[in-house]
Amino acid sequence: MKKFISLLSGGLDSPIAAYLMIKKGFKPVFLSFLTSDDEEHSLKNKIATIIQRLTDFTDFKIKSYLINHDPNLDLFLQSCDRKLTCILCKRLMIRMAEYIGKLEDTNIIVTGDILGEQASQTLSNLYAYHDLFKDYIILRPLIGFNKQDVIELNHKIGLYRICSQKSASCQYNPQYPETHAKQKEIEVEESKIDINNLIISSIKKSEILFL
Numbered sequence: 001m002k003k004f005i006s007l008l009s010g011g012l013d014s015p016i017a018a019y020l021m022i023k024k025g026f027k028p029v030f031l032s033f034l035t036s037d038d039e040e041h042s043l044k045n046k047i048a049t050i051i052q053r054l055t056d057f058t059d060f061k062i063k064s065y066l067i068n069h070d071p072n073l074d075l076f077l078q079s080c081d082r083k084l085t086c087i088l089c090k091r092l093m094i095r096m097a098e099y100i101g102k103l104e105d106t107n108i109i110v111t112g113d114i115l116g117e118q119a120s121q122t123l124s125n126l127y128a129y130h131d132l133f134k135d136y137i138i139l140r141p142l143i144g145f146n147k148q149d150v151i152e153l154n155h156k157i158g159l160y161r162i163c164s165q166k167s168a169s170c171q172y173n174p175q176y177p178e179t180h181a182k183q184k185e186i187e188v189e190e191s192k193i194d195i196n197n198l199i200i201s202s203i204k205k206s207e208i209l210f211l
Contacts, residue, residue, distance in 0.1 A: 003027045004108035004139070005097045008064075010046045012163045013142055014112030015054060016153045020141040021110050022057045029104045030064035031097055035073060036168035043167040050162055051211050057157075065100060066207040072198050073172045080189040083178040086118075087128055088189060092198060094132050099199050101136065109133075113140045114150070124180040131183065 006018040006028040018028050032047045044066060055062050069089075076088050097109045113121050129138075142150060154160035178185075 002108070003029055003104055003106040004110050005101050005104065005106060006030050007093060007097055007109070007111045008032045008047060008050070009112070010043050010050065010163070010167050010169075011112070012147075012150050012154055012160075013114060013117070015050050015159055015163060016150050016157075017110050017112040017139075017141045018054060019057060019153070019157060019159075021139070022054065026108070027058065027060050028054070028062060028110075029100065029106070030062065031067070031093075031100055032064065033067050033069035033093060035069045035170040035172065040168075043169070046162065046165060046167045048209065048211070050159065051209070053157075053159055053162060055211055062211050063104075064209040064211065065203070066209065067096065067202050068205065069202070072202060073170075075193055075198070077172065079192045081185070082174045083176055084181060084186065084189055085172055085174050086177050087125055087181050087186060089172070091129055091132060091186070091190070092195065094129055094138075095195065096199050096203060098132070098136055099203060107136045108139060109136055110139045110141065112142055114142050114145055114147070117147070122179045125178070128181040128183065128186060 004021055004026050008014045008018060008030045022028060030051055034043055036043065051062060051064055072092060073089060076085050080088055094109065101107055101109065113126065116122055151160065154163055
């Protein structure tokens with residue numbers, strides 16, 4: 001069975017993107033980022049519950065990587081242009097997905113992007129990740145969906161109650177995020193940090209779940 005790396009958050013979109021790929025006969029390897037001081041582990045528990053529900057649609061045991069993303073985002077805040085935090089974050093997530101893809105023997109990455117849904121998902125900013133996919137396939141099953149489409153699918157497969165529950169959320173969103181990022185700007189900011197070290201360190205410290 002062909003595997004894919006699924007970038008999975010605790011929101012409504014990415015679980016549905018994974019579900020659509022599972023229904024096509026693909027096996028997910030989930031990658032999630034924990035991005036808050038969450039003493040009750042509400043986001044971690046929510047993601048685990050979402051994955052558990054998605055396992056109902058496949059006969060395979062599912063592997064998941066959970067990464068503490070706060071140290072990486074703290075470094076972005078200290079070193080890089082604040083308006084680019086979301087873009088730098090997403091690019092790092094994609095790079096980590098690619099690294100895990102090598103470990104898991106797949107070059108397919110699936111995201112829950114919906115065009116224009118967030119600052120990181122404007123047409124210009126989606127292009128800002130384009131250079132990362134030279135040896136990988138990026139699939140966005142929801143790119144043309146609207147939010148109501150996603151909500152209806154969540155209800156249909158029994159995920160809406162779980163995905164709509166409140167949990168710890170990212171505290172690093174800039175007040176004025178860049179919506180038309182330029183490649184040169186991104187390259188300048190990324191040159192200020194050791195990307196490879198962040199990737200290797202984060203994945204080495206990741207928690208791996210089998211559900």
